Amino acid sequence: MSTATLSNYRQSPRKVRSVANLIRGKSVAAAQAQLRFLPKRAAAPIAKLLASALANAKAADVAVTEENIFVHTLRVDSGVTLKRIMPRARGSAARINKRSSHVVITLSQNPKKK
Numbered sequence: 001m002s003t004a005t006l007s008n009y010r011q012s013p014r015k016v017r018s019v020a021n022l023i024r025g026k027s028v029a030a031a032q033a034q035l036r037f038l039p040k041r042a043a044a045p046i047a048k049l050l051a052s053a054l055a056n057a058k059a060a061d062v063a064v065t066e067e068n069i070f071v072h073t074l075r076v077d078s079g080v081t082l083k084r085i086m087p088r089a090r091g092s093a094a095r096i097n098k099r100s101s102h103v104v105i106t107l108s109q110n111p112k113k114k
């Protein structure tokens with residue numbers, strides 16, 4: 001099992017989770033193909049993170065290929081929230097939360113068929 005992390009990615013976790021749910025449990029080759037054609041902003045950073053996790057797996061084990069490894073877990077947590085204000089009517093202010101995400105991906109090999 002190999003992991004890779006992406007910390008403080010400046011997009012809200014709710015939007016990143018919609019991309020993460022699409023590739024969770026798929027093989028690496030299928031996940032890369034899915035992310036390549038997905039018209040979401042979070043697809044490119046998650047594709048880079050997947051490539052990094054695959055490189056970590058290949059560095060740890062020589063027998064790893066894209067066909068026999070799959071996305072075991074893909075977790076999206078909330079990161080730091082930047083708090084900003086916007087002026088509103090009659091001298092009041094409204095708060096704007098600029099959210100960020102932490103993404104952790106774990107790859108695992110397919111269990112052997114018996």
